[in-house]
Each structure stands twice: as C-alpha cells, then as structure tokens.
Amino acid sequence: MLEIQQLGMSFGGVHALSGVSLAVEPGRIYGLIGPNGAGKSTAINAITGTIVPSAGRILWHGRDVSRWPQHRRARSGLARTFQNLALFHKLSVRENVTCGAIHAHDDAGLRAAVDAALDDFGLAEVADEPVNVLSLGTRKRVEMARATVAKPKLLLLDEPAAGLTGSEITEFSTRMREFRNRGGAVLLVEHDMSLVMSLCEHLFVLDFGKLIAAGTPIEVRANPAVQAAYFGAGDDADH
Numbered sequence: 277m278l279e280i281q282q283l284g285m286s287f288g289g290v291h292a293l294s295g296v297s298l299a300v301e302p303g304r305i306y307g308l309i310g311p312n313g314a315g316k317s318t319a320i321n322a323i324t325g326t327i328v329p330s331a332g333r334i335l336w337h338g339r340d341v342s343r344w345p346q347h348r349r350a351r352s353g354l355a356r357t358f359q360n361l362a363l364f365h366k367l368s369v370r371e372n373v374t375c376g377a378i379h380a381h382d383d384a385g386l387r388a389a390v391d392a393a394l395d396d397f398g399l400a401e402v403a404d405e406p407v408n409v410l411s412l413g414t415r416k417r418v419e420m421a422r423a424t425v426a427k428p429k430l431l432l433l434d435e436p437a438a439g440l441t442g443s444e445i446t447e448f449s450t451r452m453r454e455f456r457n458r459g460g461a462v463l464l465v466e467h468d469m470s471l472v473m474s475l476c477e478h479l480f481v482l483d484f485g486k487l488i489a490a491g492t493p494i495e496v497r498a499n500p501a502v503q504a505a506y507f508g509a510g511d512d513a514d515h
C-alpha cells in the first residue's frame with residue numbers, strides 16, 4: 277500500500293534521513309521508533325507532504341506521491357496527527373472534527389460522518405465546547421477523531437500517548453485496534469515502549485536517519501544493533 281524507496285532528507289548539513297526504505301500493508305499496526313533526533317518526525321512529515329524529501333520516492337498504491345501537496349495526500353487516504361496538537365483552539369470540537377471531513381464527504385454524509393467520529397472517540401457530550409477548555413487527553417481524542425473522520429487508509433501518529441493517563445492509553449489502544457480491524461493501517465511514532473511493544477505488530481527502527489532494523493517487536497528487541505542504539509539506556513528510556 278505504502279512503499280518508501282531510498283528516502284533521504286537533509287537540512288543543511290544534517291542528514292535527517294538517508295536511504296530509508298520500508299513498506300506498509302493494510303490492516304496492520306506499525307511502530308516507527310528510535311532515539312531522539314533519529315528522523316521519525318521527518319519521515320512522517322515526508323510521507324504526509326509537510327516537507328519535500330531531498331531524495332527517494334514515496335509510492336502510495338503504486339503512484340509516486342513524493343511531490344503531491346499535503347491536502348492531495350490527505351484526500352487520497354493518508355491522515356496524521358501532530359506531536360504538538362494542531363487544532364483550532366477557539367473552534368468547537370465539532371468544527372475541528374468537521375475540518376477533517378470536508379474533502380471526503382458530500383453535505384448529506386458530512387454530518388453523519390462527524391457524528392460517528394464524535395461517538396467513536398467519546399466526544400458527543402463536548403461537541404459544542406471550544407477546544408481550548410478541554411484537557412490534553414480530550415484534545416488528543418479530538419485530533420484522532422479529526423484524523424479518522426474521513427476514513428483514511430493509513431493513519432500516521434506522532435507521539436499520540438505523550439501526556440495521557442494509563443486509562444487514556446488503554447482507550448487509545450482499543451480505538452487503534454478497532455481501526456486496524458476495519459482494514460486501516462497505523463504507523464505509530466511513540467516513545468512509550470510498553471505501548472509500542474503491546475500495540476504494534478511490526479517495528480521499524482531508525483538511528484541517525486538510517487533504518488537499522490525491522491521486524492516483530494520480539495525480533496527487534498533481540499537485535500544487537502537496536503539494543504546498542506536504543507535499548508542500551510533501558511527499556512523505558514525516553515530518548
């Protein structure tokens with residue numbers, strides 16, 4: 277479904293990504309992990325079109341979308357959330373979620389799709405509240421509802437669990453498994469290793485912009501290169 281070939285991104289002299297190749301299939305939950313500065317957010321930004329890569333190709337259902345603008349990729353089924361939430365803080369929950377659906381639904385379908393997303397993420401009761409009065413956990417649910425309202429095929433999540441309580445993380449995992457069970461794919465960038473290891477079926481590991489390992493969580497955990505780069509400082513290291 278998504279195939280990345282030899283992706284490279286340089287910022288001046290910094291090689292944020294070099295020669296990264298990976299593939300993502302429908303109906304699976306993937307994790308993209310690695311130490312701070314490894315290139316994870318840069319990879320999500322390149323896949324979703326926030327930045328134009330310096331090298332390589334991004335194939336989406338066989339088409340090279342590397343130069344497509346962000347909105348065209350979003351319309352084609354690539355949705356994302358941001359490390360620092362990107363909501364319209366003075367608008368209501370409903371208005372924010374509607375923003376994620378306007379390209380994908382006719383007027384008749386729009387309201388039903390928004391209502392369904394609000395229900396899915398437990399937001400019906402706060403639908404008319406402005407986002408800026410809500411807790412972080414609730415605002416993260418608004419972002420997830422906005423990202424999924426147009427029924428994307430691939431959901432890219434940049435640190436969705438940061439700042440969430442244990443029960444909110446459990447709820448998040450349930451929602452992601454439901455999304456996966458309906459055929460969607462998830463690519464999760466996350467520092468919470470217990471969440472990554474329990475939720476993801478396949479991991480990609482970046483270090484200094486290079487893909488150093490890929491496989492099941494058990495395979496990746498046992499990989500000496502990963503242990504040296506990532507787990508060396510401890511399984512729950514926030515790095």
Ligand SMILES: Nc1ncnc2c1ncn2[C@@H]1O[C@H](COP(=O)(O)OP(=O)(O)OP(=O)(O)O)[C@@H](O)[C@H]1O
Nearest residue numbers: 287290292310311312313314315316317318319515
């Ligand atoms: N817009 C930019 N301009 C200059 N350098 C950048 C830019 N974006 C990222 N970088 C650099 O590229 C490298 C990769 O950054 P990136 O944010 O992708 O890492 P990351 O794995 O997501 O890190 P973290 O886990 O801390 O979020 C870092 O050295 C970073 O400083």
